[in-house]
Amino acid sequence: MNTADRTGRGADLMLAGPYTLTSHGGLVLCANSSGQPLGPSCTTAVWGSDIDIVVNNSLGEDALVDVLADWGDDGTWGGASAACGIGMIGSERVLENFVVPDGFSGPLSLLSPPDFTIVTGNKLVWFRFTITKTNLPQNWTGDGVYDFGEMEDYLLATGTTVSNVPQTGEARNGRMVVVVHDLAGRVVATLLDESRSHGRHVVTWEGRGDDGPLAAAGVYFARVISDGDTAVRRMVMLK
Numbered sequence: 001m002n003t004a005d006r007t008g009r010g011a012d013l014m015l016a017g018p019y020t021l022t023s024h025g026g027l028v029l030c031a032n033s034s035g036q037p038l039g040p041s042c043t044t045a046v047w048g049s050d051i052d053i054v055v056n057n058s059l060g061e062d063a064l065v066d067v068l069a070d071w072g073d074d075g076t077w078g079g080a081s082a083a084c085g086i087g088m089i090g091s092e093r094v095l096e097n098f099v100v101p102d103g104f105s106g107p108l109s110l111l112s113p114p115d116f117t118i119v120t121g122n123k124l125v126w127f128r129f130t131i132t133k134t135n136l137p138q139n140w141t142g143d144g145v146y147d148f149g150e151m152e153d154y155l156l157a158t159g160t161t162v163s164n165v166p167q168t169g170e171a172r173n174g175r176m177v178v179v180v181h182d183l184a185g186r187v188v189a190t191l192l193d194e195s196r197s198h199g200r201h202v203v204t205w206e207g208r209g210d211d212g213p214l215a216a217a218g219v220y221f222a223r224v225i226s227d228g229d230t231a232v233r234r235m236v237m238l239k
């Protein structure tokens with residue numbers, strides 16, 4: 001994480017769950033991070049459920065929030081949009097000069113910022129969150145130092161969200177089962193088998209099989225059974 005030194009305002013990530021790199025090049029969760037991924041490729045990231053930040057604006061005037069995502073993993077932000085599926089375009093500028101009123105303090109999702117397309121799945125993507133008093137240009141590439149503002153970078157996972165939110169949106173309670181399979185269909189781990197209330201539940205797999213040892217790197221599938229409905233989500237184990 002890279003936090004600029006500024007005073008009087010702040011932005012802290014609530015969702016998704018950020019990762020960080022160790023000095024040895026390893027990958028670990030940030031402190032207190034759930035590790036919740038942003039969501040699958042070519043789907044919509046929704047503010048308040050997939051991504052959110054707490055914003056405190058004590059500038060004495062309106063502030064502007066900008067968010068950049070390096071979908072292409074080329075170390076630069078902005079520029080050309082990336083193609084996503086057929087007919088879907090996802091920009092690296094995922095939030096542009098979004099106004100936060102003076103005195104606002106709370107999750108940015110309360111202000112209903114526009115949702116955006118997740119271009120890349122099953123990989124880690126650098127995000128840059130910026131709060132300024134300055135309108136940033138349309139072709140902004142994340143550069144610059146601002147006297148009044150804050151900039152934070154986060155490494156977020158795209159890919160699978162394990163969830164029992166029903167497609168219909170109707171409330172329901174009941175038994176929820178989450179099982180991890182390997183490519184051959186063998187059960188590697190049972191993560192959950194219990195009664196859960198309606199709503200989004202985050203289930204974290206630490207990469208260990210039911211018999212203890214760390215599973216090999218590769219592709220796995222999480223089978224989520226909720227109230228008789230089954231959904232299968234693809235996951236990639238990185239080491």
Ligand SMILES: [Ca+2]
Pocket residue numbers: 069070071072073074075076077078092
């Ligand atoms: Ca890029």
